């Protein structure tokens with residue numbers, strides 16, 4: 261049974277929701293599912309923008325057929341070839357063999373690599389600056405390299421102001437029958453999923469996202485964008501500035517809020533206690549926009565997401581066989597892989613015979629850009645003791661002063 265949604269008078273969402281996938285990209289946990297979005301434009305010509313993951317292929321095809329209502333499918337525009345969007349291409353070609361494919365040259369190479377059987381004769385390659393008229397609507401194509409794959413492009417309908425944004429502006433979480441961001445309480449229901457999606461999937465490519473935002477501004481004009489139709493998550497038709505502002509923060513690695521993320525690594529609870537005591541002391545100094553995480557039981561995608569949100573970070577770690585506690589080391593490696601920068605960091609180390617974690621974490625943090633590592637730190641010997649409380653107070657003072665700057 262079809263279940264499509266009308267976006268504008270002649271544009272339809274024909275995607276579908278997946279609630280069964282446990283790990284997105286086989287890495288990132290999904291507790292609220294994910295949507296795979298595709299769109300059909302009914303102009304003089306009919307145009308499908310992207311397809312959907314194989315897992316929702318039946319629903320997707322039902323939706324496309326229902327919207328076409330017996331009309332042929334004339335064009336398939338492929339903005340992004342990642343299999344969670346391109347997997348159903350073959351199904352489209354089998355059902356509408358005369359369809360013509362409009363995509364970037366790099367996408368053609370990847371389509372062949374993935375074994376999606378496109379015929380050279382049915383492909384129309386487009387470059388940045390090209391546009392194509394489908395009747396009433398003219399679509400301009402803008403390359404979006406490494407947002408987040410090399411072949412990615414976005415398509416802008418110069419007639420209706422619809423930006424088909426590929427994976428840009430996407431989000432985890434299924435749509436569950438709704439579609440538009442204004443049909444949700446986005447801030448409370450979606451923002452964390454949208455941030456966790458961007459920071460872990462696209463976060464490394466801040467400069468490339470900034471380049472795309474600048475192109476959208478110079479080539480298209482942000483005021484001319486009336487709808488944002490991403491490949492995951494809600495469609496935006498109002499308050500686009502809210503979403504673009506979030507992207508500007510995330511792409512430039514500027515924190516959204518002045519607050520403190522305390523991430524601890526502890527085996528027997530002593531370092532955990534120290535992290536709690538620090539959080540208490542921060543609260544007593546009026547710093548209450550804080551979050552406390554156990555690095556062992558929090559999936560790193562959530563830690564990365566909140567690190568893009570908050571201005572300050574405390575890393576409290578045991579020493580483990582003369583090294584950093586492995587889950588804490590993994591978190592540091594993920595920060596580096598995602599180009600994380602521009603944060604103020606405080607360090608707490610614990611060790612029972614040769615504490616080293618603080619120095620080792622500092623070494624890793626110094627490899628990141630624009631990280632301000634506070635001089636004040638704390639070294640514990642197995643557990644927090646009376647003689648440590650002076651250092652702990654000084655550390656809390658230094659963090660509070662920095663947050664309140």
Ligand SMILES: Cc1cc2nc3c(=O)[nH]c(=O)nc-3n(C[C@H](O)[C@H](O)[C@H](O)COP(=O)(O)O)c2cc1C
Nearest residue numbers: 526527528529530531579581582611612613614615
């Ligand atoms: C397997 C293991 C390896 C450890 N390796 C070191 C080490 O190399 N150097 C050190 O000073 N302490 C070492 N410790 C002690 C811890 O760093 C820490 O002091 C102790 O676990 C208490 O902290 P916790 O209660 O937060 O786990 C180790 C502890 C364990 C269980």
